[in-house]
Amino acid sequence: MKVCVVTGGRRGIGKAVVDRFIKEGYYVASCSKNQKAFESYNLLLMKCDVSNIKDVKNFYLKTIKKFKRVDVLVNNAGVAFYKKLNETKIKEIDNMIDVNLKGVIYTTKLFLGKLIESKGTLVNISSVAGLKSYENFSVYCASKYGVVGFSDSLRKELDNVKVYCVCPGPVDTDMWSGFGWIRFPGITKPVTIANKVLDCVNNKYKELIIK
Ligand SMILES: NC(=O)c1ccc[n+]([C@@H]2O[C@H](COP(=O)([O-])OP(=O)(O)OC[C@H]3O[C@@H](n4cnc5c(N)ncnc54)[C@H](OP(=O)(O)O)[C@@H]3O)[C@@H](O)[C@H]2O)c1
Numbered sequence: 765m766k767v768c769v770v771t772g773g774r775r776g777i778g779k780a781v782v783d784r785f786i787k788e789g790y791y792v793a794s795c796s797k798n799q800k801a802f803e804s805y806n807l808l809l810m811k812c813d814v815s816n817i818k819d820v821k822n823f824y825l826k827t828i829k830k831f832k833r834v835d836v837l838v839n840n841a842g843v844a845f846y847k848k849l850n851e852t853k854i855k856e857i858d859n860m861i862d863v864n865l866k867g868v869i870y871t872t873k874l875f876l877g878k879l880i881e882s883k884g885t886l887v888n889i890s891s892v893a894g895l896k897s898y899e900n901f902s903v904y905c906a907s908k909y910g911v912v913g914f915s916d917s918l919r920k921e922l923d924n925v926k927v928y929c930v931c932p933g934p935v936d937t938d939m940w941s942g943f944g945w946i947r948f949p950g951i952t953k954p955v956t957i958a959n960k961v962l963d964c965v966n967n968k969y970k971e972l973i974i975k
Pocket residue numbers: 771772773774775776777778795796797798799812813814815840841842843844863889890891892931932933934935936937938939940
């Protein structure tokens with residue numbers, strides 16, 4: 765029995781990761797901010813705001829109660845906006861850093877012991893905006909560069925856990941269309957990213973950053 769934990773699994777890339785790992789025979793626990801609770805023998809879906817440490821603890825405890833072990837953690841939950849810093853409200857800044865960066869750190873911290881026990885795999889979803897800066901994307905870039913740095917440091921710290929950071933370009937999800945940007949022909953589909961996450965677990969890559 766192998767267990768995969770996914771944050772932000774209700775839609776987009778996270779949903780594709782949930783579906784891909786279920787198809788692969790994994791038991792999956794996933795949470796999202798607006799997730800309706802659901803449970804079956806191989807799936808646990810829960811409401812949890814990853815920026816709220818109490819929620820993340822509750823997600824962790826329910827996952828361990830049900831599945832006992834964790835082999836893969838995919839930190840995927842994220843938010844994005846595209847605007848000038850001058851026009852950005854403080855609460856928007858706080859939310860983005862809290863979800864995109866602190867949410868990744870909180871979830872990793874809680875599940876890390878189980879990943880160490882299983883000699884498992886941690887996959888953090890950053891972005892191409894975590895490697896290269898884009899205009900009017902400063903807070904998002906700050907959060908995603910943070911995820912790359914966090915992952916790189918952990919990779920050096922952990923002997924028995926494989927650490928990867930997947931950095932997609934544009935992906936055909938609500939996040940992309942939420943900017944009012946066109947889903948151009950050939951835009952990457954969420955399942956392509958889900959396959960890359962699975963490739964990380966299956967030792968296809970040696971490097972930290974997967975583009
Ligand atoms: N789409 C792109 O072009 C693209 C490119 C590079 C990187 N990424 C990254 O890929 C990841 C997934 O993005 P996506 O495109 O799939 O986005 P999406 O379609 O907007 O889905 C985001 C998911 O994150 C969840 N979420 C948001 N805030 C949360 C919170 N506070 N606590 C728990 N869950 C929360 C949402 O929950 P609900 O469904 O419950 O609302 C949703 O399931 C993000 O980290 C994003 O930055 C996306």
